Amino acid sequence: MLSSFSSDNFSVSSLCKTLMILGVLLYLIFNSLSNQYPICPATDFFPLLKRRAFPTNESSLANSMDSPTNINHLVFGLLGSERAWHHRKAYIESWWRPNVTRGYLYLDKAPMGDLVPWSKNSPPYKVYEDLTEFLRETWVRSPVIIRMVHGIMEVFRQERGNIRWLVIGDDDSIFFVDNIVDVLAKYDHTKYYYLGGQSEFVMSNIWYSFNQGFGGAGFMLSYPLAKALSKDMENCLRRYAHLKSADLITTACIADIGVNLSPHKGIHQIDLRGDISGFLSSHPKSPIMSLHHFDMVEPIFPSMDRFESTRHLMKAANVDQSRMMQQIICYHRQRKWTFSISWGYSVHIYERIMPRSYIQNPIETFKTWIKNQRPPYYMFNTRLPSNDPCEAPHVFFFESIEKTPKNEIFTSYSRAPGRGFPVCSKNGNHTADFISKIGVISPATKHKEMDRCECCDVVRADGMKAEVNFRECMMDEIIA
Structure with missing residues (x-):
């Protein structure tokens, strides 16, 4: 009986010594780390463990504040x-x-x-x-x-x-x-x-x-x-x-x-008057957040009133706002055409290769907020409407939108009447007059990065239709 008790007492004593030695070692290690990283003082160690193990309302609120804005x-x-x-x-x-x-x-x-x-x-x-x-x-x-x-x-x-x-x-x-x-x-x-x-x-x-x-x-x-x-x-x-x-x-x-x-x-703010389609067709490379003064401008879609135009525009916006009115420019080399796409709003076809630095300037289809003002008029560069058939675009407006079985978005654009110019003779007479519909295929995922626009390829331009596919630009790709 005594022998058994002595053996048990020895075991307990050994265990206590072992725990004490481990405790001292842990203290020395932690003290060393605390000296090395003074931003985490030793006195905060156990409260920190407590907060992590038993989250309080305060920490839950902090986590809530760190959640993404929605x-x-x-x-x-x-x-x-x-x-x-x-x-x-x-x-x-x-x-x-x-x-x-x-x-x-x-x-x-x-x-x-x-x-x-x-x-x-x-x-x-x-x-x-x-x-x-x-x-x-x-x-x-x-x-x-x-x-x-x-x-x-x-x-x-x-x-x-x-x-x-x-x-x-x-x-x-x-x-x-x-x-x-x-x-x-x-x-x-x-x-x-x-x-x-x-x-x-x-x-x-x-x-x-x-x-x-x-x-x-x-x-x-x-x-x-x-x-x-x-x-x-x-x-x-x-x-x-x-x-x-x-x-x-x-x-x-x-x-x-x-x-x-x-x-x-x-x-x-849209401190502009008249037809703002030229402005909306060359939106700056930034997510569109608002449009004001719809009472003061013409309806943005032909053959629709202001309220119909608003609802029509939101059909595209309700599917993908990240690309809404983002200007994407690409080229059809065989016919020497330039496509300028304002996603969800319009497509322009030019019958010659036009540089991006020129196309990104809005066409002055609009007028100044106040009549008879002297220049400068606007807070951005513009270009005047042209009677040159090589520089006057064929204009198409947003018609419909749908998601495809391939998890893509298909937007359709139909021709607006009234170009009324002959073929661009400088371009080998490659007219775009026969195109009545343009289809644009874009990814169903958001375009999140605004450091660079997307790229596109003209995959079809025959019969009465043209088709354009959006894609991410390749590294070092020159869009010209």
Whole structure:
């Protein structure tokens, strides 16, 4: 009995010594590592193990904040009026996704007439807060301007759960929500960001500011910036009530916080008039995020009104926004043709080989925002319409879209009437007059990288049809 007890006691003693030796060794090793990497102090080691083994609500929230930005993180504040909404709601309903998109339409008064009952396809509406007392005690240039800027704070107050970005825009704008999400996902939403677009018309920027995001086309505020702006909103409105536009006041308020505009080429104020097809057919190499002023330009598709054109455009956008209006240029060497494709909108065929540096400049089918202005007119290079049959394009507009069994997207484009020029005699008389339809095949996957455009091959140009295949450009490939 005693022998057995002694043996057991010896075993326990040996085990304790072994554990003590291991403990000392672990301490020495960890202390050595701590000295080598002082950024991880020894005192934090066991709490760190605890946090990893037993995640708290705080760490779960941190993981949530690190997740990729998605549509649920965006809140839209659309600023409008009851009077205009009667004929503008078709614009917003073309892209708004009921029960998916978050946000509100702000009106100056409750809807009436044919707006009641309220359409389930429209954003839920709110009436602007009553600012009568504030306006009475503050000299303002325009009550409407103050109401619009104050609306930013009203949007912020309405939605507080899991917001990363506020998107503010007008009720006659089209937003490409998937592209907005993809662009914003590249930014750190925990920091201060003010994203927007400048006007296309030089004088609009001179009259107001080159440093403001034109609010009709939409601007985006990160949550921390929106919070800071809302906190100081009434004081800021008092400071800048004398300014002549809501966008200018907003920019001034944001500048006082220490933040400047981050301009984006895909946000379009459309301070243009008339036929903007030339502009849309040569979109800059940037994801398209918005189009404004649809009331002020001609319908973007022939034989359709403005609202039909909007819905038609969104047929392509609902399938693939990453390629929407991205200009892709390729060549049919046998016939010496140049193809310029604005995916989801138009295709141009030129009866000669044209350099990219020339084709990427929009054709001035449009006019200036204000008549009788002296140049310069635009914030981008343009080219004038040409009567030369070698430089005047055959124009085709988007007709239909479908997914193929090969997991590709097929878009079809049909000829627009009215070119009315003879064959390009400098090119061996290879006319494109017989082409009435163009099919474009693109991958079903998103085109994520905007550092370089995609490439394409003309695989067919006979009978009455042409067919073009999109592909990734090869390394060092010269597209000429």
